[in-house]
Amino acid sequence: MKSKILFFIFILLSFFFIFSQNLTQTDQKLFTPVDSTVLKNFIVRDVGNDDGTRIEVFCNFPFDGKNFTLKLYRKESGDSNFKMLKTIKSFPFKIVDEGLFSDKKYEYYISFVDSMGGESEKCIINQPISPKPDLFKTDKTILLLMIIIYTVVIILLVESVRKGKELFVRKISGLDTLDEAVGRATEMGRPVLYVPGSSTMSDIATIASLNILGPVAKKIAEYETKLIVPNRDPIVMTVAKEVVKESYSEAGRPDAYNDNDIFFLTDSQFGYAAAVSGIMTREKPATNLLLGMFWAESLIMAEAGNTTGAIQIAGTDAVTQLPFFITSCDYTIIGEELYAASAYLSREPLLLGTLKAQDYFKGLIIIILTLYFLILIISLITGGNITILKNIMEFLRFIFKS
Amino acid sequence: MALSSNFWIWIAAILTLAIYSFLYKDNPFYKFAEYLLVGISIGYGISVYWHNTIITKVFNPLVYDKNFLVLIPLLLGLLMFSRFFKNVAYLSRIPIAFVVGAGTGLSVPSSFEFLFKQVYATMPTKLDIGIIIIVIGVISTLIYFFFSLEHKGFVGRVSRVGITFIMVAFGAAFGYTIMARVSLFIGRIQFLLSDWLGIIK
Numbered sequence: 001m002k003s004k005i006l007f008f009i010f011i012l013l014s015f016f017f018i019f020s021q022n023l024t025q026t027d028q029k030l031f032t033p034v035d036s037t038v039l040k041n042f043i044v045r046d047v048g049n050d051d052g053t054r055i056e057v058f059c060n061f062p063f064d065g066k067n068f069t070l071k072l073y074r075k076e077s078g079d080s081n082f083k084m085l086k087t088i089k090s091f092p093f094k095i096v097d098e099g100l101f102s103d104k105k106y107e108y109y110i111s112f113v114d115s116m117g118g119e120s121e122k123c124i125i126n127q128p129i130s131p132k133p134d135l136f137k138t139d140k141t142i143l144l145l146m147i148i149i150y151t152v153v154i155i156l157l158v159e160s161v162r163k164g165k166e167l168f169v170r171k172i173s174g175l176d177t178l179d180e181a182v183g184r185a186t187e188m189g190r191p192v193l194y195v196p197g198s199s200t201m202s203d204i205a206t207i208a209s210l211n212i213l214g215p216v217a218k219k220i221a222e223y224e225t226k227l228i229v230p231n232r233d234p235i236v237m238t239v240a241k242e243v244v245k246e247s248y249s250e251a252g253r254p255d256a257y258n259d260n261d262i263f264f265l266t267d268s269q270f271g272y273a274a275a276v277s278g279i280m281t282r283e284k285p286a287t288n289l290l291l292g293m294f295w296a297e298s299l300i301m302a303e304a305g306n307t308t309g310a311i312q313i314a315g316t317d318a319v320t321q322l323p324f325f326i327t328s329c330d331y332t333i334i335g336e337e338l339y340a341a342s343a344y345l346s347r348e349p350l351l352l353g354t355l356k357a358q359d360y361f362k363g364l365i366i367i368i369l370t371l372y373f374l375i376l377i378i379s380l381i382t383g384g385n386i387t388i389l390k391n392i393m394e395f396l397r398f399i400f401k402s
Numbered sequence: 403m404a405l406s407s408n409f410w411i412w413i414a415a416i417l418t419l420a421i422y423s424f425l426y427k428d429n430p431f432y433k434f435a436e437y438l439l440v441g442i443s444i445g446y447g448i449s450v451y452w453h454n455t456i457i458t459k460v461f462n463p464l465v466y467d468k469n470f471l472v473l474i475p476l477l478l479g480l481l482m483f484s485r486f487f488k489n490v491a492y493l494s495r496i497p498i499a500f501v502v503g504a505g506t507g508l509s510v511p512s513s514f515e516f517l518f519k520q521v522y523a524t525m526p527t528k529l530d531i532g533i534i535i536i537v538i539g540v541i542s543t544l545i546y547f548f549f550s551l552e553h554k555g556f557v558g559r560v561s562r563v564g565i566t567f568i569m570v571a572f573g574a575a576f577g578y579t580i581m582a583r584v585s586l587f588i589g590r591i592q593f594l595l596s597d598w599l600g601i602i603k
Binding site for chain 2: 140143146147150167168169170171172200201202203204207234235238239242265266267268270271274275277278281282299304319320322323324326327334335336337340344355356358359362363365366368369370372373376377380393396397400401402
């Protein structure tokens with residue numbers, strides 16, 4: 001009997017608790033009507049020049065947001081769930097809603113929250129809208145034109161080199177020592193270690209590194225020295241194998257090629273660094289070539305190589321890692337010199353033509369920047385009154401703004 | 403001093419010391435830690451590739467969503483295995499060519515965009531000493547990376563200014579990164595002295 005009474009009390013208390021909760025929830029919904037003219041100030045539209053994943057919501061009306069805040073919600077058409085996007089406290093505002101799908105329709109709602117915390121009803125501010133994907137980014141037209149011009153210049157230069165035109169490339173100190181470095185390894189009877197960086201095949205520095213690996217492997221094959229190429233990426237390893245195999249064949253020494261000398265270590269950044277450091281101390285290569293893209297592991301490898309007394313030539317386009325190579329390696333190939341290196345070593349018309357095209361564009365940029373700077377100085381001296389100078393400056397800025 | 407009773411903290415501490423032992427010279431403890439790191443990272447990498455690529459990007463779309471487009475990258479991936487068979491080994495060049503071509507093609511517009519942004523940022527609308535330094539630094543550095551002219555005479559002098567700018571930037575980057583590395587080292591020492599040995603709190 002006692003237990004039944006206790007159970008009855010428990011049921012009563014439970015009802016009271018649930019009921020009081022519902023009452024509280026109902027009390028909190030203090031709906032206040034929103035003026036429909038206010039809603040016209042909110043604009044929802046698709047963001048152009050994108051892949052159909054963005055919609056922007058903005059309001060240019062200067063509301064006084066001191067006494068209220070605004071909550072912006074999004075709802076997929078046909079769905080009942082609202083997602084709160086942002087609480088807006090200052091006006092006018094502009095929000096770009098990202099990560100949407102072009103095959104779905106979205107509705108946006110707003111509600112006002114007063115200083116007491118009371119929230120108005122959610123009011124729809126747009127017709128259901130889908131973000132549209134664009135095939136062409138119209139704001140990148142100038143960029144496309146520049147790429148086309150650049151490509152045409154490359155083709156013309158490559159053709160002229162093929163027809164026998166000599167193109168001058170200045171000395172790059174780090175590369176001139178490659179022969180010496182490989183020769184040293186041969187004399188000492190020790191291997192050459194070639195690290196093609198820690199990045200994947202989609203990285204320009206890795207492609208440049210594998211371009212350099214070709215002539216280097218050819219030289220190594222001629223000297224009959226052992227070449228070790230540890231890799232962090234399986235696809236880079238496969239390409240490296242192809243490159244080295246071809247170079248050995250070109251050097252007339254396909255028999256000297258050992259498939260096991262080009263191997264995969266691990267794709268863990270520091271695991272790779274630890275393993276390369278281990279190879280450096282155990283195999284004691286006479287020459288370490290660290291060429292490609294590197295991150296934080298650069299100093300670990302370069303320092304380990306330095307302690308073994310190997311001659312080290314390093315090169316990367318990673319600006320943050322170059323200081324470490326400069327301090328711990330004998331020769332450093334800085335930034336763009338890495339891209340120039342493959343053309344410099346192989347003297348292939350295609351690579352030389354590309355290198356020359358790069359130079360011409362660099363020259364063009366130097367001329368444009370110098371011209372812009374001179375015009376700016378004249379414009380400032382004359383108080384900015386010469387319209388033509390202003391227009392030229394604006395035109396130049398417009399080109400590079402895209 | 404209160405030594406940690408947590409088994410995994412002991413493992414982490416011993417492996418930390420094993421890796422640091424390389425500072426003295428190569429030794430069996432370092433070798434053990436190195437092989438362990440390489441082995442575990444490969445095993446972990448395979449499981450990540452299995453779940454995040456094979457299951458999520460191939461199996462699920464193919465079996466549940468009936469998205470047969472994934473068969474194309476799957477076939478390209480399988481062609482990589484042709485390297486194990488000498489007669490058809492040349493087929494592995496197809497996915498390699500695809501990856502290299504796609505990577506290079508994608509990097510062309512992004513490289514141009516990056517270049518444009520840099521040039522635009524070097525086009526000021528007003529002048530002060532900072533802007534003058536930036537413009538001189540950019541032009542002289544560009545001249546240093548100009549490969550069609552010998553670094554002699556005027557070009558040589560300007561490129562020397564360029565390499566000076568580069569070295570100043572590298573010096574700053576070096577100091578900044580070393581500070582970050584020292585902070586990492588402090589973190590490890592704190593782990594050893596606090597979490598493991600309990601000497602400091």
